[in-house]
Amino acid sequence: MKIQLKFKKTILILTLVLAVYFPLSSFAAVCVFRFPDRDVYKLYPKATNYKSVLKTIDKDTKQKIEALLGRPLDPDETELTFYEIYKGKELIGMIHPHAERGEYGTIEVVWAFTLDGKIIDFTIQRDREKKGKELNGPDFRKQFGGKDIDSPFTVEKTKEINTKLLKPVQEADKGSSAIAYGAKKTLAFYKYLFQEVK
């Protein structure tokens, strides 16, 4: 009878594991990293491999991030995926895909930054902006290089770009600002989910 109970228990546990696993497997992150095999090596030409890290934003962290940004986070920004980039066994940087609403819908940007939180570069993986090509072009992108969370490249408490520090793409103010704000947000996430945790 004992064995019978054990058998039943095993089946029950197996059933529960399956029931819990399958709904979770359909989880989708806020912004999916669509082309990791293309973009990781584009942003880090020396990378040899990468590893995803899932981070959950708890209530305290959320408050800190919102205080820093001066704006509330989106309701679905609760679990975020970061990518650790390796050259052999050495961790050389981070990647975080992030979406913000531009003038013509969502702009999905893949941010690459150093381990001390300085932007290296970015690439747009999806957008419908009229000036999408320019927003993803070198002239606009290079302005972000080296910027960190303390760089005032967005005007405080708004999504607007600080034109003293960054020049928006012509006729794409909204798209430019969305990208800049996305940069700030990504660095804030990194600060409170990685740097401050250490």
Next chain:
Amino acid sequence: MKFILFALKNLLRNKIRTLLTVLSIAVSVTVLFSLLSFTKGYEKGMASELGKMGYQIMLVPRGCPYEAASLALSGGKIPNYFSYSVLDEVKKIPEVEIAAPFFMSAVIRPDEDRTDIYFGMDESMYQMKRYWKIKGSYFKDENSMIMGGDAAYIEQTDEPGQKFFVREKNREFVVTGILERTGTKDDGFFFIPLKAAEEMFGQKDKVTGIAIRVKDPTLIPTVVEKLEKLPDSQVITMSQLMGTMMNLVAQAKTLILSIIIIAIIISALGALNTVLMSVFERTKEIGVMRAMGAGREHVFQLVWVETLVMALISGVLGIGIALIGMGLVEKIIKKLLPLAPQGSVVSFDLNILLICLGFIIFVGLVAGIYPAYRASKLKPIEAIRTE
């Protein structure tokens, strides 16, 4: 009841062997149940989707019939067009209630791994889509757009008023409406005014098809006959489309069913072997039982019940796994099947559950006859002497 408990106890003497046998049968049952649920769900989904289209006949330029089916069910880009003169001819048929021209084409964006399907339509098509629930409004001008529910979700557009730019065609739209999910392919489309679509794709005064609703469904054959006389066109009725799709599914089903039956036969042989082994191991015990007064029928019954219990557990486990994995099966099928209906394609049905359970019990009963017979034929003295 005593027999069942006794049989269960016997099966648990060699847990690993029993577990493996149970699992092998359960897997076959899982696949059988999933396949039958899929066939049922697919048929239901397809009928519902075709029913929701609001028209019974589609007239498309002559070409491959599967391409036409694909156009009707999934949308896409087909480089064949009609001129408006065909529409005028269709409108002249007295049995036709509504003839709605449409222009469907796709913009492929390989860098972003997506294909946007644009559906150009006018008021006549909107009349056929009365089941639509729009957040916002119908087209206000030539620059308006209505987004399907899924399309809006992907674009993260939750409110009308959002601007939308088609970079490849240098064309700007304003979203005037967002569709509530319909459970049809409409959910993934970007609906734009017919003229805007023709212009955007450089096919002025041309359409890719005409959707036709007849005044009375009994008149469909008459209308089809008249439409077939039109040059360079191809008539597809929704019932033909349903038949074509179900034929494709039936062919795949026959093939998979044959494999499942082979798997079930193998599993049944496995069950037979397990029980037979267990009988051999218990020869002495059976001899003692017989010596103490148990009749041949009692021994037969006991061994037979063992196979039955094993089949029952396997059946329940198999169906349980299939039910838990239904969502996953649905996802996989939808990914693999290019023309799957938008709604659910795997449907739970109590009859299917009972059929699967009944079938596996029957297989268990058949598989158990021989070991039970062997056990019942043992002579008590010979059996007790066995080492």
